[in-house]
Amino acid sequence: MSSRLVHSMVAVDSGVPGSAGASAASAPAPLPSAPERAVHRTYHGDSPQGEPSPEIELEQMPSSKSTTAFAGAGSQPGSSSESGSTAAVTLGKNTATVAVTETGIGPDLEGSRPPSSMHTHDGVEVVAMQSMTDPYMNRFRLLATCLVNFGNGMNDSAPGALLPAMMTHxxxxxxxxSLIFIGNALGFITAALFVDWTRHRLGQAKTMALAQLIMTVGYIPMVCTAPFPYIVASFFLLGFGMGYNLAMGNVWCGQLSNSTTALGFMHGSYGIGGTIGPIIATTIVSIAGAVWSRYYFITLGLTVISGLVxxxxxxxxxxxxGSVQAQHPSYESEARRHANVGLNGVWTNRVVILGAIFIFAYQGAEVSISGWVISFLLAEREGDKTSIGYVTAGFWAGxxxxxxxxxAPAHRWGEKKFVCLAVLGATVFELIVWFIPNLIGNAVAVSxxxxxxxxxxPCAVAIFMRDVSKDEQVGGMGVISAFGSSGGALAPFTTGILAQAHGAFVLHPIAIGLFGVMMVCWFSLPRKAKRTE
Known part of the structure; x- marks a missing residue:
């Protein structure tokens, strides 16, 4: 303790009037300065002291306009009003990450998922993350996303059934x-260069409508049975439009609290389109005897409807x-910063590069199996031509x-663990198709x-969205989608060339090799603590 502080606390009185001691005693003693305020900070995830961040339990919020009761905000450690604090806020079954600021609680702007709505209670603002059902309009937005991907599935699965008729025509x-597949892949790659720029200038709704408009223009030469060079250009436009709507759909579903389930519905709708597309195309060409291009009247009408919806x-x-930005200026400035980033960091992002190779291998294996397993069963298992085509439908149905x-169970169990086991299981059943000479058993194994x-x-996309920053999500998903489409074009093309030279059995080592590439990329992803938003 300093002598000055001791002197201020203890006055020495000599007892002699007029002495120096008396003068010192009569003068007011200076008070000690107040110590600096102790600031309690909490951290998202694991704190430096190894203590988990506190969770603030909130009552169930039925809609985005309701007022959330903030239970014990003043007494919770995570409700500290100091700048820089964060806390995990639980809204019923959903958990959102919020940042505690001088004026209350705002969004965690460094997380990968943006806030959806603001709620106040006793002057404290809480930003909740959207789900598939909250706000209510999200139910119809998910339906619209599923409708768009249903049309994508019908478009992608039909060429396999229509190629013989096209070659004859x-x-x-x-x-x-096969140049139509190359044109489709080039469309996806080109879309990856512009989707982020377009979305920041037009917004979600107009970008999705523009994508469907581009696909509509692409379908016009096809329904008119134009010369073949125009058909290749049409497939380029279809790939461009699908690159846009696929990236936008992945990003929107990936930002929801139950993102894996939403992505499952979205890509499941693609699977439904992929299942019924070849059946309808085969019926139109084989049974009705119509020109191959008549099939695309169906996809044209579906594209127009899905664009409007x-x-x-x-x-x-x-x-x-904009309402959230108006109420929270810091979020507005952060969103503006994200809008100016674009694709600057996407091409050097490790998650994006590994994700692109992963989806390239995934779609390459998927399209190769669906396109060439029939040829393998006909050549090696002596299948019946009149019914063997249903094996492809069984694969897409699976x-x-x-x-x-x-x-949804994969999300609850853990996407990373589930993907590992699923790919290993797919490898085992692919080996069964390769080495066990039983037609019925092979058909079941393919399914x-x-x-x-x-x-x-959908599990992989959920992981990529979680590990990529907000400013790289749209551009990153555009790149990943473009590589996926490239894999879906190059892998079956390579399989066809090798099958012509060595036999249809080459499908299986190629598919298993692509599964191996997927596993290497999956284990090479950077390890990050699982977020609680």
Whole structure:
């Protein structure tokens, strides 16, 4: 203790009037300065002291307009009003990350998922994360996203059934007719360069409507049975539009609290379209005897309808985001910063690069199996040509069932662990198809391969969205989608060339090799603590 402080606390009185001691005693003693305020900070995830961040339990919030009761905000350690604190806020079954500031609780702007709505209680603002059912309009937005992907599935699965009719109509071989797949892949790659820029300038609703408009333009030469070069250009436009709507759908579903389930519905709808598309195409060409291009009248009408529905359902998303920005200026400045980033960091992001290779291998294996397993069964198992085509439908049905029924359990169990086991299981059943000479057993095994592969895509996208920052999500998903489409074009093309030279059995080592690439990428992803938002 300093002598000055001791002197201020103890006055020495000599007892002699007029002495120096008396003068010192009569003068007011200076008070000691107050110590600096102790600031209690909490941290998201594991704190430096190894203590978990506190959770503030909130009552169930039925809608985004309701007022949430903030239980014990003043007494909870996580409700400290000091700048820099964060806490995990539980809204019923959903958990959102919030940042505690001088004026209350605001969004955790460094997390990967943006806030959806604000609620106040006793002057404290709580930003809740959206789910598939809250706000209520999200139910219809998810339906619109599923409708868009249903059309994508019908578009992608039909060429396999229509290629023989196309080759006959244009009098071309398989090597030239396969240019439609190259055009489709180039469309996806081009879309990856512009989707982030377009979304920041037009917004969610207009970007999705633009994607469907581009696909509509692409379908016009096809329904008119235009010369083949125009058909290749049409597939380019279809790939461009699908690259846009796939990236936008993945990002929107990935930002929900129950993202894995939402992505399962979204990609499950793609599987439904992939299942019924070849059946309808085969019926039109084989049974009705119509020109191959008549099939695309169905996809054209579906694209127009889904574009209007998507615009209507997502038209208020920007207004909702603007309402949050108006109430929380710090979020507005952060969102503006994200809007100016674009693709600057996407091409060097480790998660994006590994995710792109992973989806490249996944879609390459998926399309190769669905496209060439029939040729293998005909050549090696002497299948019946009149019924063997249903094996492909069984494969896509397995993918669809897997995405609808296994995506939610995979989220509860853990996406990373589930993907590892699913890919290993798919490898085992692919080996069964390769080495066990039983036609019925092979058909069942192919369906199980589809069942196990189905939820892999939505689980992987959920992980990529979780590990990529907000400013790289749209551009990153555009790159990943583009690589996936490239895999879906290059892998079956390579399989076809090797099958012509060595036999259809090459499908299986190629598929198993792609499964191995998926596992290497999966284990190479950076390890991050699981977020509680």
């Amino acid at each position: 244009y009098n071309m071989g398989s090597a030239v007719i 998507a615009w209507f359902c997502f038209r208020d998303v920007e207004r909702e985001r 993918i669809t069932i897997g995405r609808f029924l296994l995506s 199980i391969v589809g069942l196990l592969l189905g939820p892999v895509y």
